[in-house]
Each structure stands twice: as C-alpha cells, then as structure tokens.
Amino acid sequence: MATGRSNRKTRKRRAPPGTAPGTLVADPGASQPTIQLIAYGPGSFEEVAIKEIEDLGSLIDKHPVAWINVVGLANLDLIRSLGEMFDLHGLALEDVVNVHQRPKVEEYADHLFIVTRMIEGGAPPTTEQVSMFLGERFLLTFQETPGDCFEPVRERLRKGRGQIRGRLADYLAYALIDAVIDGYFPVLEACGDRLDALEDEVMARPSEGQARRVHEIKRELLVLRRTIWPHREMLNGLTRESSPNITDQTRLYLRDCYDHTIQLMDIVETYREIATGLVDVYLSSVNARMNEVMKVLTIIATIFIPLSFITGLYGMNFDDTASPWNMPELKWYWGYPVVLGLMAAAAFGMLYYFYRKGWILGGGNDSSR
Amino acid sequence: MATGRSNRKTRKRRAPPGTAPGTLVADPGASQPTIQLIAYGPGSFEEVAIKEIEDLGSLIDKHPVAWINVVGLANLDLIRSLGEMFDLHGLALEDVVNVHQRPKVEEYADHLFIVTRMIEGGAPPTTEQVSMFLGERFLLTFQETPGDCFEPVRERLRKGRGQIRGRLADYLAYALIDAVIDGYFPVLEACGDRLDALEDEVMARPSEGQARRVHEIKRELLVLRRTIWPHREMLNGLTRESSPNITDQTRLYLRDCYDHTIQLMDIVETYREIATGLVDVYLSSVNARMNEVMKVLTIIATIFIPLSFITGLYGMNFDDTASPWNMPELKWYWGYPVVLGLMAAAAFGMLYYFYRKGWILGGGNDSSR
C-alpha cells in the first residue's frame, strides 16, 4: 500500500556498521552529478555548466564570490576531488553522500559545513538533503536530485537585484537557507488545509476512515517537526557562534530566518494539538452515535417484547373444555378489547418512562436521574 | 462553515519562498494608511492628523516625545519613506508589512523593534499585529486596521494625567504594551465563562455537541497561548536586556507587565487542563448512560424472552389425538394456572437475580460480585 511504502522512506540506509569513518558509499539510487558554477561580484556575473573539474579553479579566482552547485551524488571520485580542492574534512564528505543527516552546522578550520533539508510537497511530504560548505569567498552546495527551490535566488543573482551581488558568500548561504525554510510554509499550509477540512467533516459526520486520516496527518506533522526542529537549532548555532565566516550583518538576516523556524514549529505544534483533540471529538461522536443506536433498539424492543408475550399467552392452545381454569379469558365477552387496552397501557407506560428518562422527545429532567 | 473559515485565518500568507529579504509585499486586504501624530512634553501637547509625510519632521522636533501612529499598511511607499526618515532596518519593515509575526523584540543600532499582537473579542478571538519602533524620543507604531485599545492612553496624554507626559518614549511604549496585555484578560474571562457554563452543562446533562464545544474552546485557548507565550518572552527580553533606550524606571513597570503575562499563561494553562478533564467527564457520562440503556434492554429482554418461549411452546399445534404424548398438558385440569405460575416464578427469579447484581432498586452487595 502507498502508506507503507512511503513510511519505509523515512528509514535510513547507511554504510554497514564498523566501516571506517570517512568512507564514501554512494546511495544505490543516487543520480549522476552535474556541476553549475555561478561566480559573481558587485559588477560581474558568470554562470557556467562545468564539465571538467580542472576548469573550476581559474573561473573561481576571477570573481569575488563563487557558488558551485553539484546536483547528483553518484560520482564519488568527483566529490573526493572537490574535497581535496577545497580542503574539506572526510567526515563532512561522508555526510554529504549519506543523505540522511539531520540539519546541522559544524565548524571546521576555515569553513563551515551546513546541512539543510529541502521539503518537497506530496502526501506524505519528502525531504532532500542540501549540504553546504561555506568559505569566505566560496559556497559549495550538494543536492541529491535536479529541481530545487533556489531559482528565485539565481534570478536575483542574474538580474543583480537587491544587495546579494555586493555581499560575500555568507549572504548567499543565508539566501539559500531562507529559501529552504520558506519552502516549508506552503507544505504546512496544505497540511493545515487538510486538517481543517477533516475537522469540519468529523464535526459534521464521523465515519470510520477519519481516524486513519488524522493518524496520517499526525504522522506527516511528526516528520515535519523532526525536520524543522534541527533547522531551528542549526540557525540558532549560526546566529550565536562567532565563526569568522559569517559577518554580523548576515547574522541579523539569519536571526530573521531563525524566527521563521520558530513560527514553523509553532504551527506544527498547534496542528498536532488540534489533531490530537480531533481524535477525542471523533471518539465521542462515535460513542454518541452508538448510544443513539442502542436507544432506538432498546425503545422498540422494550415496548414490543412484553406485548408479544401477551399475544403469545393468548395464542396458547389449552383445552378450555378440560377445565374451567384453562384460559377462560378467551371466552369472556370483553376479552379481546380488554387485552388490547392492556397492551396499549403497557406501551404508553413504557413510552412515558422513556420520556422521563430523557430518551425520547427531549423529555426528562435532571432531578429525576 | 464558520469554524472552517476562521481556522483558515490562523494560517500565514507571506511573500513567495526565495524572495529577497527586505522586500515589502502588501497584504491584499491591507487598508489605506492614516497617520496620527501625538507630540508632547511635560508642558506641551499636540495631536495632528498628518497628510504629508514631509510635515512630520518639524512637528517632531518641537516636542520632547513624538508618537507617530500609522493605521493601515497598504501604502508601501509611505512605509519606505518612514523607514528612511527614522533609519529603520529593511528586515524590520518587512515584518511590519507581513502581519503574521510572533510578538518579539529586536535590538537595532539606535532603536528597538517591538512586535505585539492586540486581541479582539469574538469566537474565535482574532489578533491584530501592532509593530513599534522605539527610539529615545520617538515611538513609531503600525496597526493593521482602525480601532485599537490605546484610547485610554491617548486620553491620559491629552489630559496630562499621571506621569506619562513627563517621561520619555520608553514609558509610552510600556503604556501601549500594557494596554495590549490587559486586553487579553476580558477575552480570557469570556472564554472561562463559556467553559464554566459548559462544565455545568456536561455535569448536568451530557449531549453530543458538547465534545465539539470543548474542542472549540481548547482550540481558542491554543491560539491564546500561542499569542501570549511570545509576549512573555518579549517582555522578559525587554526587562533583562540592557538596551539604552529603556530606563531602569520603565523596566520596573515592564516587570509588572511581565507578571501579567505570567498570570495570563497561568489562566490559559488552567483552563486547558480543565477542558481536558471535561472530555473525560463527558466520555464517562456517555458511557454511564449507555450502560443504563443496556441494562433496561437486558432486564426487559431477559425476563420476557423465556416467558415468550413458554407461551410459544403451548401455542404449538401438535395433534393430541394422534398420540398421548402430544402435549397432554393442554388437557390437564390445572394446566393453564400451573403454566402461569411457572412464568411468574421465572420472572421473579430473574428480577431477584438482577437485584442481587445491583442492576435494579440499588440492590446488590460488593461481596456478591
């Protein structure tokens, strides 16, 4: 089933236990890499698709800032070469390839290693790891698959809009992280819309599948929380720690980004509480309906079972010729009308009892209970 | 339905992901702005509706303190001009326009940026963002729509009551925040009144809609908590951080205001726990009623079904002429009375059994169970 399949996606695949640290093991489903270089400065801009890694060096040196974006993680040699070129730590490279990292920031000698996870819509939503190495003048990013939420940032770079071309690599990193974080809002909104619709539905008409759907939404929120929470920590780290690679000016922007993660957590937690409350509402609706069903059964059965007994009584075949005591009622002049009246009285008595109990016609009063 | 619509209001609308930071995007439903200036000092007071922003400068300089209140956020040019005039940061201005901020305080070079949310009654209650820029001698506030809870503060300024005219802008900011916080109390009280009424009702007579109403109250409390909590943090920040824009004297007043937010959180949490407990009471009432319904059905059915069987037995048409074994009872002299007695005995036996079980007439004792 679709649910089961998607669940399995949340599980981690990794190198077998005991493997040497820093060993790069490509994910079986990884794509072949393409490299895009965007190098720019206040007055310059160049966007090149890199074929040979040797071309990179000279291009980078020409511009104040270089953004090297690698899409696809299947070619381990390429990743190792880049690691050597930018002097990256083996453990960080291992984390780039092993795409199940939690968002985090790690400080190395002359660069920061940042892991974020880009959300992609769908039910349930999935995430893609984006790893970044931030030096003073370069930003090296790794994505798992083509397709990202960075196009607006590229557009700003191309058009030279805003202050982005005039700033260093840290501002570019901020812009990308901001795009990643902002990407969570529409997904969360879609989730909230479904929760709202489900809430309206549960309140209007509880039915069996709803408990499952609440469970599915709770599961998605669980996944979102698990992804957003470490982003929050990561941004907190970036904002507070005094890495020389991040300027105070950019820190102000990262603080804004951090605020967004708090807002996201807020929304996730609120949705989770609403979803939990919804289960209570659902259960109490189901209970109330069962109660109603039982009342109908009880009223009908309680009225007619005694009446049926009476009819059964006078349907017996005792021989009235054998004894004067054998069912003399059957021969009475008013026998049948009296029995009919008796049954009517019993039925109305029952109905009055149920009315007093408050089971029918909104009757009953508190003190009688 | 009304509930669904109002829920949607709690969702955030914002600039599309990847937009450059500091980009002002007007909310589609924003109102056209009006500007009100209240400038004052210990001995002076002036209240002017500003038409042209150029008029502002000279008016502000005439008085020790100036409060510029902008109502309506549709005119981005105006907001940008004010930003330039008071040297405000782009990110802060973005937050002014994007009216879904959590309450917070941010320190900039020479001013504080404070976001609060003003509560408005109604079911469910809604909030309106009030953004403040606090300099030493000016307070610049932005509201979304006309209508606020600041009239008593304006009245105190006009009449020169209390110490407010003799103090700097930080005291004015305190007075406004205090008015915002105090506005939560009546809303929370109304919520508590409804909870009390619902509690009395659930205890007196549980009915289906109550679970939904508890859920709605819990949802409102969730919204209130989500708004009050960051106010608490914000005031804590204002009280503890050593911004030069806030005097020690005002800090004392802010501490008082902070106490109020603690009190608010206290009340919200208490109500939440009561509401949660109410669900238990409701469910157990529903269960108890179902139990009662089942007992009535069981007693009636258990007594009459066996009796009906007996009447059925003697309603069979076996031919007593074909064999002496075919229902000879029907011809016995005492047949009918004996059967009647048998049925009465069975009925009383059942009733006694139920009495011993404690199902009827409060009978039964613990050891018999």
Added chain:
Amino acid sequence: MATGRSNRKTRKRRAPPGTAPGTLVADPGASQPTIQLIAYGPGSFEEVAIKEIEDLGSLIDKHPVAWINVVGLANLDLIRSLGEMFDLHGLALEDVVNVHQRPKVEEYADHLFIVTRMIEGGAPPTTEQVSMFLGERFLLTFQETPGDCFEPVRERLRKGRGQIRGRLADYLAYALIDAVIDGYFPVLEACGDRLDALEDEVMARPSEGQARRVHEIKRELLVLRRTIWPHREMLNGLTRESSPNITDQTRLYLRDCYDHTIQLMDIVETYREIATGLVDVYLSSVNARMNEVMKVLTIIATIFIPLSFITGLYGMNFDDTASPWNMPELKWYWGYPVVLGLMAAAAFGMLYYFYRKGWILGGGNDSSR
C-alpha cells in the same frame, strides 16, 4: 449551581485595560480597614489598635521592630498615606489593592515587596492575598478580610517565646510566611482524604457521579498547584537573592520553608497522578460492567430465540388436510417429545459453547480463543 459559582471566583477582576499604572481601584467587595500595630524588641512589647494614622510614627520609633497589620482594603486614602509614610512604590500599592496577584517577591530601593496567598478550607478551597512590605525594622502587611493564620505568631510575640522578639523584621516576615505555607498542609490532607475515600469507592462499586468527583478534586489540585508553585519560586528568590533586608540566619529558616513548598508540590503532583489513574480505573470498571450486562443479554437471547423459532414453527396453521406435506410432524406419535428433545439439545449446545468461550461458570481456556 455551587460549582459554577465557585469557579467564577478563580477569575480575575481588575482595572479596565489602559488604566494608568499605579492607579488604585478598590475591589467592590473590599472591607473597611482596621490597623493593628505590634511593636516589640527583646525586652519590650506593645500591641495597639490604631485609629489615626498619625499615631503610628511615634509608636514605631519606640521599639526595634514594628509590625503594622492592615485588614481590609476598601480605604484607598489610608493605603496611599501608608505608602507615603513608608515610601512605597505605586506599582506595589496597586498590587496590594488588586488582590489577584500571584505570590512573588520584588526588590525596591530599601524594602522588599512580598505577596503570599493564605489558604482557607472549604470545597473548593479559596485563597486570600497577604501583601507584605519588609524594611529593616518594619513589616507592613495587608490582608483582605479579618481572620488569618497568624494568631500563633502573635502569641509567640506576646509571650516572648522562642527567639522571635530578639530578631529583626525579616524573621517576623519568615514566621508569617511559614504560617501561610504550613496552612496548606491540612487543606491538602483533607483533599487527600477525599481522594482516598473516592478511590476505595471506585474500586468497590463504580457509579456515575464518581467521574465528576474525580474531576472536582483534580480542579482543586489544579488551584492548589497554581498557588503553591509561585510560593516556591518566591521562597527560592528570597533564599538566593542577596537583599540586605534579609540576614543569612533568616535565610536558613527560609530554606526550610522552601523545603516545605517542595513537599507540598510533591504531594499535589502525586495526588494529581493518582486522580488521573483513577479515571482509568473508573472507565475500565464501567466497561467491565457493560460487558457483563451484554453477556447476560446475549446468553439469554441466544438460547431462547432459536427455541422460540421452533415453537413458532409448530404453531403455524398449515392445513394438514390439504396436503400430506403440510406439517405431518404434528401428527407423528413421538412428535412433541422429539421437538422437546431437540430444543433441549439446542439449549445445552449453546450453553456448552458459552462455557467454552469462558462466558459462564469460569469455563474456557486460553488456547481455545
């Protein structure tokens, strides 16, 4: 209803939002004040009911320590005069009159402002605010209504028992706070006794009202926790902060008092968990009883409904003269006894089935399920 009324008492009444800070607004139900002065030293003791506030000054100067106790908060002028005499802050005076403060301690220039809440028995228990201003040589206390738990302290002062007369005002403040805290123990014990009784009852014989009573006890515990918790914080503050008004010796005593609040919180939390567990026990008892009711119904109905069908079958009036196929059984020699035997066999078969299921006579075994 009583419950609803008492709930309303937990809500706060306060000055309308936007009122100037420090504005004294008398509670509509406040009592007219009486002032009692107890001034003492190691060798001296004087207890006077003060009529004119002017008399106070000279009396205070005569003794090392003065305790001025004001009962009733209706006379705002009096409170203002006292505020001026002892140089008290307006915000603190506002809190004295607005009797819904959480327990807290606030440090002012030369005195401490302490708020505690005195418990009063009753169901649900209510609290009364006691505000204290602690200077080096004076203690000024405000109560809402006559009647307090301080009589033993007064007695110790009058008799000169213990070390109390030889110490400064901080020790007196400790003694009063200690009396307030100790007052919570009997109230909590009474609450625990009721919980124990209810627990015994639920275990012996669940009935509908019990869920409500658990809810009421949980509500009371909620109120107690909400009152005790800030006392704990307040005492922690008094113990740790280095106010010059409190000597190290007294701090040792306050630490003891702080331990008591921890003990109180402990008991409250334990009771809360027991009460929560009790709801589970109650619900499972109700479920078990419903199960039992259903079993009785099912056994009786399942046995007799098929039997009734058989009797109905042979109660049909098909004309045996019209066809040899029309109910020839009715004429068989052994017809009636065979049908009786058939019915007995069906009944015993059912009973054996129920026995195997474990529904009757403790039968059934695990492997058969």
Added chain:
Amino acid sequence: MATGRSNRKTRKRRAPPGTAPGTLVADPGASQPTIQLIAYGPGSFEEVAIKEIEDLGSLIDKHPVAWINVVGLANLDLIRSLGEMFDLHGLALEDVVNVHQRPKVEEYADHLFIVTRMIEGGAPPTTEQVSMFLGERFLLTFQETPGDCFEPVRERLRKGRGQIRGRLADYLAYALIDAVIDGYFPVLEACGDRLDALEDEVMARPSEGQARRVHEIKRELLVLRRTIWPHREMLNGLTRESSPNITDQTRLYLRDCYDHTIQLMDIVETYREIATGLVDVYLSSVNARMNEVMKVLTIIATIFIPLSFITGLYGMNFDDTASPWNMPELKWYWGYPVVLGLMAAAAFGMLYYFYRKGWILGGGNDSSR
C-alpha cells in the same frame, strides 16, 4: 480496607501551623530511643550500647571516628542534649523528629545534615527516615524504629574488612547511604515481577480486577519515584558541592552511588510506561471481547428474528372461510415445504452476508468494507 489505610500512611503529620521553628514535637507513635556507639580507627574498634549520654564524650575521643546511632525518636530531651553536644542547628533537629522529610543535604557551619529514606518491602512499600549529621570525625544517625539495612556495614567495621576502618566519617556516611540506595533494588525488582506477571495475565485473559492492580502498581511506583528522585538530587549535591567534610576520594564513591539512583529512576520510569501501556492493552482486550459478544448476539438474533416473524405469520388465525384472500397459503399443497425453503434461504442469505462482513469463519475481504 487495606488500600485505604496504607494510603493514609503517605500523608504527613506535623506540628500545627504557626508553631515556632525548631520546636521539637514527638510523633505520637515514636519509639523509645536506644543509642549504639561504634568507634573505630585503622587499628581499633569498640561497640558499646550507651545508657547515659555523658559516657559518650570520653569514648568518642579515644578513636579516630565515632558512629553514634540513635534508634527511636520519642525522647526529645535526649535529642536536645545530643544537639547541644554536637552543636547542631535547631531546624535540623526539628527535621530529625518530624519524620516526613524528603531526602536532602544541608550544609551547616561545621557539619552536613543528610536525610535519607530507607525502603522496607511490603505492598505497598513503606519508607523510614534516616537522618545523619556528618562531622569530620563523627557520624550521628537517627532512625525511627529498630531494624535497618546497615548490618553488613557494621559487620565490615567489626571484621575490619575493606578500607572502611582506615577512612574518615565521610566514607562511613557513604557506606550507609549506599546500603540505603541498594535496598531499593530488590523492592523494585519485586514490583517489576508483579508487573510482568500481570502483563502476562492481561495478555492471556483480561478480567476486571486487573485495571485495579495496574493502578496499585502505578501508585507504588509513584511512591518509589517520589522517594528516589530526591535521593538523586541529594547525591548530586554531595558529589558536586565542595564541603570540607567530604574528601575527593569519597566523592568518587558517591558518584557511583549517584549512578545507582539514576539506574533506579530509569527502572521506575520504564515500569511506569509499561504500566500505562498495559491499561491500553487491557481496555482494547475488553473492547474486543465486547465486540465478540455483540457479534454472537447479532448473528443469532438477526437470523432467527425474521424466521420467527414468518412462523408468526402463518400462526395467525384468519378465518379462511370468510374470504378467499384470508391466508390461502395454508391450504396450498406445497405451502409448508415452500415456507420451510423460504426460511432456509433467508438464514443462508444472512450467514453469507455475515461471512462477507468477516464476522464468521474468518471470511470477508478488505475491499468489501
């Protein structure tokens, strides 16, 4: 009932509110004291039952370390004398007599005051307060009743086993605390055994009393947690604070003891979660059984009630001579067999419907629901 009685034991008895601090009030049930002195050094050992407190001084001076163990707290004069002899603080002495203290450590001028609680088996388990005053060369302990878990320590002292005789009083204190803490393990294991047995039982065959027994186990765990938790804090305090009375060497041993309390808390929390989960399992078992009962009733009733209707139909006595429309079926040649066939068809139709629903014989498939 036993449960109610034991609950009451967890409640605190104390001096009436307002009593002067340091007032010793003997517990009404306190035992008469006996005093045991064990004085020792690397090469010396003496164990004396003390009759007169005056004898104590000379005996103590003869040996490097003295352990004075007082069992029974009824004699307040004796306790006061000891307090004077060792210069103990009045508040600490009050805590010795008021045997409802939480475990804690308090630092006084030249000694530490330590409170621990010794567990005693039984259902529910009870605890006994052991108070210790630790000086450099003496350890003064107070127990409520004879019988303790210190015999192995005394044996080690007597035999001179291990390093205990060569160390100062702090090591002795550690050895006693260690014995107290280790005493919790068997009690907790017994509790875990009962929980395991109950778990097996609930899974095999749910019955009503189990919910109560889970509740009782949870209650015991609550009591254990409430006792173990402050021990943990107390040991943490002893390990970290720099009291001169505790050597660094002993601190290492106390850290080990602290580890044990963490382990105890771990086990208690695990058991609590298992017990909570057990309630869910129990409730779902009860629900499943009720479902099964309902299914049996519904199957039987749904099959036979329509059949009984048919038999009732042809049991009516309409006069077929009055009209050709009055029940002509009764005279048909194939009337009876056709009706029998009709009833069989109805019964099998119902059975097939139930099979499709999956109610009988494991039938039904998911897509049909």
Added chain:
Amino acid sequence: MATGRSNRKTRKRRAPPGTAPGTLVADPGASQPTIQLIAYGPGSFEEVAIKEIEDLGSLIDKHPVAWINVVGLANLDLIRSLGEMFDLHGLALEDVVNVHQRPKVEEYADHLFIVTRMIEGGAPPTTEQVSMFLGERFLLTFQETPGDCFEPVRERLRKGRGQIRGRLADYLAYALIDAVIDGYFPVLEACGDRLDALEDEVMARPSEGQARRVHEIKRELLVLRRTIWPHREMLNGLTRESSPNITDQTRLYLRDCYDHTIQLMDIVETYREIATGLVDVYLSSVNARMNEVMKVLTIIATIFIPLSFITGLYGMNFDDTASPWNMPELKWYWGYPVVLGLMAAAAFGMLYYFYRKGWILGGGNDSSR
C-alpha cells in the same frame, strides 16, 4: 511465556545491599575469559591470543598501541590482575563485572572508564555490556560473551586500511564505539519495519492481537531508548570534557558519533509517537466495527419485532363466538391482506427512518440530526 521470560532479563542482578564497594562478584552465568591482544603501530601489527597474563607486558611495550580484549567475566582473579597491571580503580572493576551498568564515561587519574552496550537483534533485542579502559597507549575492553560487532575494525587494523594504525588508542576507542552505535541502526530498522507492517494491518483489518503487538513494540522501543539515551550523554561527555587522553582530532570523530545517537533518539521517539497514535486508530476501528454490528442488529430487530407482535396478535385464540368484539378482524373479507399491508407499511416506515438517520445506503443529511 516467552514475553514474561524476556522481561525478566531487563531486571538487574547485583551484589546484596551493603556489600563493600569494589567487591567483585561474578555473575552466575558469566563465561570463562579468553584474552586477545592486538598491538600495532603505523608500521607494525601483531595479533596474539594470550594464555598467561605475564606475557602481556613485553608484547605491549613493543608497539605504540595495544588493544587487550577480554571476553568472558567469570575469572575474577584475572580481572583483578589486569586491574593491578593497569592501575584501575576498584569501583570501575566492580562495574565491569556487574554487567548492568548504563553507558557512561568516568575520568580517573590517568585513564578514562567507558561503558557501552552492544545491541543484539532478536525480539525483544538484548544488549551486552562492553567496558573500556582508555589510556594513552592502551585500550582494555571487556565483553560478556564471544561474538561482537568489532570484526570490521579488526579487519581494518589487520589490513592497515584507513588511518587507524597511525593513530593512538583514543581513535581505536572511537572506532569501537562507532561500531557499537552503528549496530543500533539495523535493529531499529527491523523494529520500524514491524511497526510499518502492523500499521498497514491495523488500517486494513483491526483484530484483537494487534493491541498486544503494539504494546510489545512500544516496550522494545522503551528498552532501546533507555540504552541509547545514556550513550548520547556519554558521547556528549567525551566530546566536551577536556580529558588529555582524547585528542582534538578524535573529538571531531566522536562528534560525528554523537550525531548518530541523536539520529537514533529521533527515530525511536518518532516510532514511539507512531505506535501511540496506532493505539488510537486501533481503538477507533474497533469502536466503528462495534457500531456497525449494533446497527445491523438494531435494524433487523427494530423492523421485525413490531411485525412479530402483529402476527402474534392475530394468532391469539379469543373465542369469536363468545362475543362480537372478540377479534372480528379475523373474519373480515380483507382482513389478511390489510394486515399484510399494514406490516409492509411499518417495515418501509422503519427503513425510511433508518435511511434518514444515515444508517443504511449512505442516506441521511447533517441538518436532520
């Protein structure tokens, strides 16, 4: 039963309370020890099975780093000798033998004592204690039983792969800890697979045993959490504390390992929440099914019970010759057809009522409820 037995394994066996600290008591089930020495340096490697402990010294001195691995803890003399040889603290040795320690790190004069727990698959999973003493140039490890997850590390040592031979003992310790931690991932994945399968099953077709299976999975997760959590603390300790035995380079690797424990905790917590949500889904499915069963019963009974009453009515034997009022209907010309029509009308009326209620054929509308 298997469950009960395995539970008992989680309980601790230990020395009796009061035993002297540092006393070694062998676990009754401990294996006889074998000792393996792996000594190595950048250019050398030696792997020897040690028979006599005296051989150890010379072999160790020959190589820069020595890893002495002891498997089996039954020989206490051997352990004591090793303790003397490496100057280990008695308390640490006690923890080696008492194999129920929580993972932890303790700093001693010149070595670190580290406890980890190696996971072993199976349902429920069990753990085996691995104790390590880490000096600058030696690593001494103790395992309970043969078989571990260190084979890949040994292989790396033998082959000289990676940097492991060129580093000191701290890197070896890291490699072992990393292998232990990585071993948890497959076990957790297996647990997650079972949870997924169970989730699919509960959603497709709830049945009684599922609640138990959820409970068992929750129990396993509890055990895993209890083991992983202290690993996290332990690694945090190793990363942050400034022990001279751990180089900064290795600290970087340990941070990576620490990240893995966070990931593990994340997964465990997510699974726990899913499992908890699954109980809700299960209960609401069971409730929904019960509701469906009740509806079928109610519909059938409510339709046929009144009809049966009517047939019973005309099955009575009142003597129509005794009175014109005795059941004249039986002789009416249209009597039988009219009664049939009446019954059909009653049945259709009921069906329409149920349709309006939404009980059959998806009928009913919200406003009618």
